[in-house]
Amino acid sequence: MNSYESRLNHLLNLSAKINERIDYLLLKSNKYSFRRLWIFLAGLILTIILLNFNSAAGLIAAVISLIIFAVTVHFHNRLLQSVRKFSFFKKLQDENIARMKVDWSGIPENINIILPEESSTFKDLDLTGSKSLHRLLDTSVSMEGSGKLAKHISQFSPDVKLINRNQKIVKELSVKKRFRDKLILKARLISLKPLSGSDILKWIKKTEHTTVPDFLIPVSFIFIFTFITLFILYSLGITGNIWFAVFLMYLIFYGKYQKQVSSVFEESALLSDQVRKFSVLIQMIEKYKFDDNGKTSEFLEIFKAENEGASDEVKKLERLIAFVRLRENPVY
Template sequence: GALFLSFGPTAWLLGTVPALLPFIGAVIVHRRIEASITRLTIWCDLKQDHVARMQLDWDHIPKTLPLPAPFDHPFALDIDLVGEYSVHRLLDTTVSAEGSRRLRDWLINTDPQMDVILQRQAQVRELVGASLFRDKLALNAALVSATKAEKWPGQQMLDWLAKDVDGDHLRPLLIQLAVLAAINIPLFVLDMTGVIGAWWLIPWSIYGVLFVTRGGELVSTLFQDATFLEDGLRTLNGVFRFLENGRFRRMPNVRGVVAPFLDEAERPSQHIKRVTRVVAGVGVRQNPLLGMLLNMAVPWDIYFAYRLHQCRIHLTERMPVWLDRWFELEALSALATFAYLNPDQATFPTLLPEQSTSACLFDAQGLGHPLIADAERICNDFQMPTMGSIALITGSNMAGKSSFLRTVGVNLALSYAGGPGMAQSLHTRLLRLYSSMRVNDSVVDGFSFFYAEVQRLQSLLAALHEADKRPLCFLIDEIFRGTNNRERLIGSRAYIRALAKGCGVGVIATHDLELVQLEHEISTLRNLHFRDDVENGRMVFDYQLRPGPCPTTNALKIMQQAGLPVE
């Protein structure tokens, strides 16, 4: 202040500006350092997240959205594709809610198509080898989300763009107001200079009435809409710019996914710049006095409302495409990351054409379950060689029968999603998947456990005999467990005979050793088993699938070890 009073404004500027430059520079450097720290922190979190997924450390694997499958879904609930400790959560590296949902939908798809799977496989294969690209995409996407625990809700942006806003009258209104302003301003100047009287009040009054009555409602939400749009685009800017500047020469299939970002004339960054300029103009309204003076002279708000409406129209056409491509890429990257983190176990399946000369419908070597840790996972070879093949698996409690059924189902679901299976090699036809494993009664609906089980098995059998459909792969854990032994055995025999006559293959786990005799009656049925042994008074399981019926049982041993009376 003393410098200003003593030497005038020029000296004050010459003295103050150089003194401020180091401060301004320090602020800029500080912001860059903060941004670098944020990005480095997210990068470290990504790597820790990868380690947690490799080790099945559920406490450190981010929770995914609650996206349950329909209650009557043919297989999703039985084989842990969705839920808290599920395949979906293990794979879900997406940041957007829609990317997560898309990955879930791929996993539980009931009608996989060969061309779609093969195209997705090609895209995922390319992404497996592009780990740096995937990590940078995840890094930029993570900056979009407010918190690591929340998925970015892309649907909010789409819903806002889809709102029915009547902006068609803005252009003629803008022209009318501009003409009135062009008349009013010269008249006002002439009045102020004493050349004429206050004739400007006439066009100015008309201008004010038109402004308030025809543009007031839209202008009232202008700042809110502009801010929402700018915030949404600013959060997406990092992801969109990364994809715009990506190099996809070695990823031709992925390039097809991101093609909308590579169009020079239609790149998101061009539209974001337009919106930024509009928002800057709208921002003048934050100063009430300046905003009022501007709008009294020229249709400032109406002009920027019109510009914002035009931006909205353009974005309504393009934003769904951009977001859809990003969601698609996120889901593909999730499958690729799963393959990348399991290089020794994950293998892309070979899909056999429906008219294949190979009789085998399913052939896996070293088949394992992705939700079992590496140190504990036991892999098995398994084939379903011909139409009508039924593998009847017997074994003791806890020997691994149910887990093996889920192993088959999960690997089929992964294969049909376009991702890798957990196997050394995997060949499969396209099969419809149907399971009956976790049947629940319902007090609300008045269903008993047995009735619910009968309904499920009836639906499975109906699906098996549907005409003009591809073969069914059924997974059944205990048939008619909700009734007595005698009727269960009679019903199970009849049901398995009906399964053998249908267009499909499958695996049945059972404790009923009497059912193994069906091997002599049904040529396509074969007996397999898991066994247990006793070492030092404790039961041990090797989880190896062996041919033939199970030679041992362990129910009485388990009861005895639990302290229950055994005769």
């Protein structure tokens, strides 16, 4: 048996085992569903019966029933999460099998579809398109990653040094199937749609050219704190309706800078989820122990700063966006 057949058989066996595991978990999930129903009904009936005899006993029974029900729901949800993970993992292995067999029906479409022109060399060599080398190789989880792969395989003036470096990285990663599968699985679990870093970069560039006064947030906090304090004092009959004047002043202040920063604030809400997803993947890459002397580690130096890694920088960006999103709070 050659290496191809051995590898294919391994993937087929792995897919079959995962499928058996999913069936077992689904059977267990069905049992949990019945347990939840019986616990709920039993608790409800017991509570009603005890309430007719003793209110305290009925309330105790209700609390205990709710606790048992909540614990059951918790474990059931964990089980369902496992089913979801195994389902994604099986799909990933089935895709790997399809790639080995060059079964286009089982290979997902490129997340960054690059259609070649009718008369282009790309089409003649099937470098990009629906049934192409790009689609066969592309396991990217981001739009930029897919585009980068297409660019690498379709260069007519290749950089020999770059190709040699990339080949060494691929060789190093080829033996780390577990890491590759975990990374792809993690990406798919946190996002059903392909990740996109271009939106984040556009937002950062836009904020660099958007001048937001340093005093905007602090003054807003002062206005709100003063307004709430005066309103409470007014409600208690301690002061007059000065709160209304403060509120009007805040509205004027808010309206003056509204147009200046509104677009940046609105886009930050959309980017918050994307940044969080990238943060999870970057942390996973940073924690993995690569060979210090390998080309992969050398390539990943780009993720490291003098004192902080890429995940720390992304966390800073997350905090910045969260701070900016305070504007969504109706109080602010």
